[in-house]
Amino acid sequence: MLGKAVFVFTFSGLLCLSALAQQREAFIPFINSEHAWVDSVFNTLNDRDKVAQLFMVRAHSNLGQRYIDSVAAVVQREQLGGIVLFQGGPVRHAQVINRYQQLSKVPLLVAFDGEWGLGMRLPDSTISFPYQMTLGAVQNEALIYQMGLEVAKDFRRMGMNINFAPVVDINNNPRNPVINFRSFGENKQNVTRKGLAYMRGMMDGGLVTSLKHFPGHGDTDVDSHYDLPRLNFTAGHLDSMEMYPFRELIKAGASGVMVAHMNIPSLDKTPNLPSSLSKHIVTNVLKKRLDFQGLTFTDAMDMKGVVKNFGGGEADVRAIIAGNDVLELSENSARAIDMVLQAIKQGRLTQQDIDTRVKKIIATKYWLGLDKLSAVDLTNLYRDLNRPQTEALNQRIADAAVTLLKSDSLIKAIDYTRRTAIISVGLAQISEFQDMLGWRFDNHMHYVLSPQATADDVAAVANELRRFNQVIVALHDNRVRPRSTLNYNSTVRLFINELASMNTxxxxxxxxYSLAGLPGIEQAKSILVCYQNDDIMQRAAAKVILKRLTPSGRLPVTINAFFRYGDGN
Structure with a gap:
């Protein structure tokens, strides 16, 4: 058990930072107390309006005016509790938020998937912080707390108030197609420490957060967006491993928990029943056994993992019966509201079931300050969302993540006057990493090999290497998301194997995880793991090569017998 004393010791630095953050009443006791404003709003709602507060609808700002208008019609007609924003642009997002808030009698909850900040959905115009797998390597949790504060500042500047983050799934399955790099790693204590730092930063910054994906989606090989994963672990294993971060962060005051769509026979034997629709899992385990009194969110209710076996709106009704407070992205919210009202008449639900949750949702809006709602100011929005101090923090986090495997002897021996080959594999053009190194090496040559380079291309570079005393090789994954295997052909992989046997x-x-797909790379004398292909990580690696940074990161996952969790010099 990671006891209270360990939390206090590990996060002593965070306590000082937290004191500097905006002082707020503790979320959990606040939303479970009575408030005059909450009662005044609740008393204006009819039965249909109350049920509508449990639903959040999807919204984009990049799908054209007709789509924006259609969501506006739903918000106005159904008077839902909130919206979940996806792709678009900052100004367009702010404009639709302003419009939808004006159409709503009760201020809307405005949610967003920002696991690595606004850049997760708005990558072209806002800052992307490192992925959680990268953060898992960072040994200074205070940096992650500061990141949480900056993310909260960005959200609130945009008019958003809920971040569906952090992911506290323990990724102990390298083949996981949906969590993977979105997790802090495989070690439950490390995941808990990092998740707590990020959660506290965001909550101290005034956001509602949502731990996901309860009771733990890290050891699955099925993506619940497309099918229903099945977890065959014992209840004891789930309690000691998958649920561990959730339990500890609930003790620390977590404001929200998102329930996953997974079939877990050891917790509920009902055939094909997703965890999000299980009363035992949501009410008995999460709310009663773990004593969670915050907001319980479902994962998106339009995912195949939940609607595959419970279509026609039945999944929405069962999700509420199970004990969820807020349903994200129903396939048809109007139909769902009608079916919930019918379920109350049939005795499947009681009005008290609904009323208790509605008051908690309205109290959440009160905690967020939505009783004094004002329009998002569009003036200087891009500038405010791209602050120099935030960029600087982002680079500090990247610097802290770089992980040195094997020895640093080759790096220490680098001579900037010697003939040096700097090779980027997996790209089509000179990289930021090469640009940063080029100015410092007096006698160097850049080479670039695509992931599908031909044998002739590789042979040409290999022949050139005979002229050089030093070789530095960067392996890039230029795809949008870093997968567990690189998309290099066999010719390129064989060349990497040959390079690893040299002083490279x-x-x-x-x-x-992609290191496991490069047999022979364990022979290399020095390996810097930089986790993702962003410019900030390339700059961090260049600083190490230029001897301006000592790498301090540690592997957050076990890759194979050669590279294990916690490795790093």
Whole structure:
């Protein structure tokens, strides 16, 4: 058990930072107390309006005016409790938020998937912080707390108030297609420490957060967006491993928990029943056994993992019966509201079931300050969302994540006057990493190999290497998301194997699991793991090569017998 004393010791630095954050009443006791404003709003709602507060609808700002108008019609007609924003642009997002808030009698909850900040959905115009797998390597949780504060500042500047983050799934399955790099790693204590720092930063910054995906989606090989994963672990294993971060962060005051769509026979034997629809899992385990009194969110209710076996709106009714407070992205919210009202008449639900949750939702809006709602100011919005101090923090986090595997002897021996080959594999053009190194090496040559380079391309570079005394190789995954295997052909992989047997420094700008798909790379004398292909990580690696940074990160996952959790010099 990670006891209270360990939390206090590990997060002593966070306590000082937290004191500097905006002082707020504790979320859990606040939303479970009586408030005059909450009662005044609740008393204006009819039975249909009350049920509508339990639903959040999808919203985009990049799908054209007709789509924006259609969501506006739903918000106005159904008077739902909130919206969940996806792709678009900052100004367009702010404009639709202003419009939808004006159409709503009760201020809307405005949610967003911002696991690595606004850049998760708005990558072209806002800051993307490192993925959680990268953060798992960072040994200074105070940096992650500061990141949480900055993310909260961005959200509130945009008019958003809920972040569906952090992910506290323990990724102990390298083949996981849906969590993977979105997790802090495989160690439950490390996941808990990092999740607590991020959660506290965001909550101290005035956001509602949502731990996901309860009771733990890290050891699955099925994506619940497309099918229903099945977890065959014992209840004891789930309690001691998958649920561990949720339990500890609930003790620390977590404001929200998102329930996953997974079939878990050891917790509920009902065939094909997703965990999000299980009363035992949501009410008995999460709310009673773990004593969670915050907001319970479902994962998206339009995912195949939940509607595959419970279509026609039945999934929405069962999700509420199970004990969820807020349903995210029903396939048809109007139909769902009608069916919930019918379920009350049939005795499947009681009005008290609904009323208790509605008051908690309205109290959440009160805690967020929505009783004094004002329109999002569009003036200087881009500038405010791209602050120099935030960029600087982002680079500090990247610097802290770089992980040195094997020895640093080659790096220490680098001579900037010697003939040096700097090779980027997996790209089509010179990288930021190469640009940063080029100015410092007096006699160097850049080479670039695509992931599908031909044998002739590889042979040409290999022949050139005879002229050089030093070789630095960067392996890049240039895809949008870093997957567990690199998309390199067999010719390129064989070349990497040959390079590893030479005195070569490797820098891996890719998912750390991808090292397992590069047989022979363990022979390399120096390997810098940089986790993702962003410019900030390339700059961090260049600083190490230029001897301006000592790498301090540690592997958050076990890759194979050669590279294990916690490795790093």
């Amino acid at each position: 420094v490797f820098c891996i700008f890719a998912n750390p």
